[in-house]
Amino acid sequence: MSALRDALRDLPETVFADLLESEDAYLLVIDLPGATAETVDVDVESGRLRIEARREKDLPPEFRYLREDRALFLDAELPLPPDATGSGAEGAVERGVLELTIPKASAAPETSVPISGA
Numbered sequence: 001m002s003a004l005r006d007a008l009r010d011l012p013e014t015v016f017a018d019l020l021e022s023e024d025a026y027l028l029v030i031d032l033p034g035a036t037a038e039t040v041d042v043d044v045e046s047g048r049l050r051i052e053a054r055r056e057k058d059l060p061p062e063f064r065y066l067r068e069d070r071a072l073f074l075d076a077e078l079p080l081p082p083d084a085t086g087s088g089a090e091g092a093v094e095r096g097v098l099e100l101t102i103p104k105a106s107a108a109p110e111t112s113v114p115i116s117g118a
Contacts, residue, residue: 003080004019004078004081007078007079008078011074015030015031015076016031017029017031017072018030023104024099024104025102025104026084026104027100027101027102028049028099029092029097029098029099029100030051031096031097031100032053032055032072033055033096034056034072034096035072035096035098036056036117037092037093037117038117039053040098041053041112042100042112042113042115043112043113044080044085044089044102044112045086046081047079047082047084048077048079048080048081049077049078049079049086049100049102050057050076050077050078051070051075051076051078052074052075053073053098053118054073054074056074076102078090083105084102084103084104084105085103085104085105086113087105089102089103090113091115091116092115092116092117093115095118098115100113
């Protein structure tokens with residue numbers, strides 16, 4: 001699990017993440033303000049977790065950007081702990097917070113993680 005912890009430290013400064021563990025699963029909580037279930041994709045493949053997320057913003061037609069510091073596009077690939085599996089993984093986005101529950105098992109097959117919205 002230390003590889004995953006180390007990878008979380010390498011995320012951009014603007015991305016905050018928590019990693020929790022129970023006897024049966026890992027819980028990864030990532031703040032993605034402005035992201036929705038429709039703008040987040042998560043896959044598990046070959047023992048790695050791939051997360052792509054983006055924020056969609058509405059720009060009023062009478063305005064243009066002079067400076068944009070609130071852009072969000074996250075494209076991260078994180079190593080899963082050896083005992084984690086993508087099979088049965090679940091995810092949800094609520095109020096810009098992504099919660100991924102990743103069950104523990106002996107192998108991590110390829111799978112796409114469904115993301116639901118609130």
